[in-house]
Amino acid sequence: MDLHFRDISNYCNLTNKIEEMNKQNIPVYIEVGFGSGIVLRDRIIKEKNVFHLGFEAQNIYIKRIEEFIKKHNFENVILLNCDAKYIIPRFIPFESIDKVMIYYPDPWWKKKHKKYILFDLTFIGDLFRILKKGGTINIKTDVDEYFEKIKEMFTIFDYFEETPFNDKSCETNKSTFETNAIRQGRNLNKIAYIKKGCCL
Numbered sequence: 001m002d003l004h005f006r007d008i009s010n011y012c013n014l015t016n017k018i019e020e021m022n023k024q025n026i027p028v029y030i031e032v033g034f035g036s037g038i039v040l041r042d043r044i045i046k047e048k049n050v051f052h053l054g055f056e057a058q059n060i061y062i063k064r065i066e067e068f069i070k071k072h073n074f075e076n077v078i079l080l081n082c083d084a085k086y087i088i089p090r091f092i093p094f095e096s097i098d099k100v101m102i103y104y105p106d107p108w109w110k111k112k113h114k115k116y117i118l119f120d121l122t123f124i125g126d127l128f129r130i131l132k133k134g135g136t137i138n139i140k141t142d143v144d145e146y147f148e149k150i151k152e153m154f155t156i157f158d159y160f161e162e163t164p165f166n167d168k169s170c171e172t173n174k175s176t177f178e179t180n181a182i183r184q185g186r187n188l189n190k191i192a193y194i195k196k197g198c199c200l
């Protein structure tokens, strides 16, 4: 099985794979921007009954965790070396995902880079579409103003409500950016949302 897909035509395989998991009632989790992959790695080891999708734009991080996956022969994961914002709305089926994790997304401070910012209303809408009813999104950020903005945007969506943070791997491991934030004395903001059992 391919661990990640660089060729766009292969993303149809991704859709099929998720549908296959859904049919077998195997939960599907997504982590967007896993970076050095400390938390994702723990999740792959400890949650073997789950199918994990790891999105990461930087190939260097993909390579690092790919070695670990190959070495231990894990088959419960696909790594995607791509822009999650582009792939998620196009290739992830409606109400197919149980959990989404996004930790320390880049704040993109410069005005010319703002277009790369992950959380905007369109992206939150896309997450809403792919999540199953009762599915959750776990978020962490050390950027206070980004945190406020994210919370503000989520209030617009009536069908999300706050829920307790629910990612054990993130509670028991510190990601690289979390370690840096602690060292530099920044706030560790975290929040989770659940998609209510609504019908659209």
Ligand SMILES: C[S@@+](CC[C@H](N)C(=O)[O-])C[C@H]1O[C@@H](n2cnc3c(N)ncnc32)[C@H](O)[C@@H]1O
Pocket (backbone or CB within 6 Å): 032, 033, 034, 035, 036, 037, 055, 056, 057, 058, 061, 082, 083, 084, 085, 102, 103, 104, 105, 106, 118, 175, 176, 177, 178
């Ligand atoms: C600030 S780092 C945080 C990494 C990791 N979550 C941590 O806590 O250490 C943000 C990561 O998200 C990735 N990233 C940013 N935008 C992305 C996108 N649209 N799709 C996939 N990955 C993205 C970056 O390449 C980077 O590795």
